[in-house]
Amino acid sequence: MRSQQEQLYAAYHDPVLYERENDVLFAHSWVNTGSASRMAGPGDAIPVTVAGLPLILLRDENWCIRGFHNVCRHRGARVLRAPCQGEKLLHCAYHGWAYGMDGGLRGTPHWKTGDRSAPADFDPQHYGLEPVRVAVWLDQVFVNIDGKAPKFEQFVAPLTSRWQSYDLSRFSLGQQRTLTADANWKFVIENYLDTYHLPMVHPQLGDVAAARRFTDVNIDDTVFGICYTTGAADKPKSSGQHLRQFDRLSDAQQVSQDILALYPNTLIELQPRHMMMVAIEPDGPARCTEHLNFYFIDEDATDPKLADERQRTAEAWCEIMNQDIEVLEDLQAAAHSPTASRASDISPVWEQGTAAFRSRVARALLDQE
Ligand code: FES
Numbered sequence: 001m002r003s004q005q006e007q008l009y010a011a012y013h014d015p016v017l018y019e020r021e022n023d024v025l026f027a028h029s030w031v032n033t034g035s036a037s038r039m040a041g042p043g044d045a046i047p048v049t050v051a052g053l054p055l056i057l058l059r060d061e062n063w064c065i066r067g068f069h070n071v072c073r074h075r076g077a078r079v080l081r082a083p084c085q086g087e088k089l090l091h092c093a094y095h096g097w098a099y100g101m102d103g104g105l106r107g108t109p110h111w112k113t114g115d116r117s118a119p120a121d122f123d124p125q126h127y128g129l130e131p132v133r134v135a136v137w138l139d140q141v142f143v144n145i146d147g148k149a150p151k152f153e154q155f156v157a158p159l160t161s162r163w164q165s166y167d168l169s170r171f172s173l174g175q176q177r178t179l180t181a182d183a184n185w186k187f188v189i190e191n192y193l194d195t196y197h198l199p200m201v202h203p204q205l206g207d208v209a210a211a212r213r214f215t216d217v218n219i220d221d222t223v224f225g226i227c228y229t230t231g232a233a234d235k236p237k238s239s240g241q242h243l244r245q246f247d248r249l250s251d252a253q254q255v256s257q258d259i260l261a262l263y264p265n266t267l268i269e270l271q272p273r274h275m276m277m278v279a280i281e282p283d284g285p286a287r288c289t290e291h292l293n294f295y296f297i298d299e300d301a302t303d304p305k306l307a308d309e310r311q312r313t314a315e316a317w318c319e320i321m322n323q324d325i326e327v328l329e330d331l332q333a334a335a336h337s338p339t340a341s342r343a344s345d346i347s348p349v350w351e352q353g354t355a356a357f358r359s360r361v362a363r364a365l366l367d368q369e
């Protein structure tokens with residue numbers, strides 16, 4: 001019988017616990033699936049997986065993002081295999097049932113009550129694609145599978161209130177990157193919140209004193225991380241200095257850098273010139289994909305003269321994330337060893353974001369919420 005500590009540690013590598021995590025953690029939460037830009041226009045749709053379940057995300061004719069279970073209501077086949085653009089109907093490849101962009105069932109070839117090819121009481125109204133709850137915030141598409149998570153506005157309230165002086169509506173997408181790591185998704189988040197490794201793994205970010213210039217930011221068991229109080233000024237490599245910055249920020253905000261995780265699977269960097277949002281997509285217990293999206297203010301997101309600046313911002317972060325992936329894969333390579341679950345306590349100074357995130361996950365997995 002595993003101790004509680006061993007059981008929690010097994011969640012970094014054990015396929016059975018990975019399934020459980022999908023059921024008790026991801027299905028109950030607001031999960032970030034990445035940028036809405038993947039559905040640029042009406043009729044664009046993409047298949048995604050959340051909590052292990054196949055879903056369709058699409059933009060309807062009113063430009064609203066909607067979500068449905070990617071499961072045909074005839075015999076349960078996946079409907080959407082690959083991204084598509086500008087469609088009016090989604091067709092199931094098995095027997096041709098067709099669904100509108102509102103999820104409604106529009107076509108059932110050779111299946112009619114009149115000639116008894118359909119059951120006598122068949123009513124297409126009852127066989128639309130099953131909807132899932134969706135919210136779009138700062139271009140990120142969030143999904144709540146069980147429909148029981150708190151209202152989305154309530155969920156993100158700790159951040160909207162923290163960032164009141166930033167006019168976040170001025171941000172537009174300027175760069176995107178995708179990275180994969182042979183590591184459990186939780187290692188990625190915990191590492192993002194760990195300031196201890198910075199001088200060791202990312203020497204380009206400065207010395208130990210620079211790594212230590214932060215305050216902890218842990219709010220409402222939903223937001224975890226740190227604020228580098230002079231991060232936006234200390235780390236010019238990570239932000240193009242020719243990009244415009246928000247006005248109306250306090251003196252402190254003009255040089256600060258938030259490095260935060262929004263539970264369960266979003267990483268955020270916010271500073272006066274740009275924002276990075278990363279959706280971490282688990283892909284089994286020992287692998288995940290990092291969807292990096294970079295946002296810039298007003299025309300700076302698209303101005304061709306600033307293309308190099310935007311690219312530098314994204315590349316500086318990719319350098320950091322790739323350096324991290326090497327150590328994340330070291331964590332994963334040892335995660336199944338019983339010795340890993342007996343590792344030391346974490347630092348009361350350097351790793352409090354990591355500790356807070358870990359205990360939040362532990363509560364979800366041990367069913368104590
Ligand atoms: S399973 Fe989709 S049409 Fe039959």
Ligand SMILES: [Fe+2]
Binds near residue numbers: 198201320
């Ligand atoms: Fe790192």
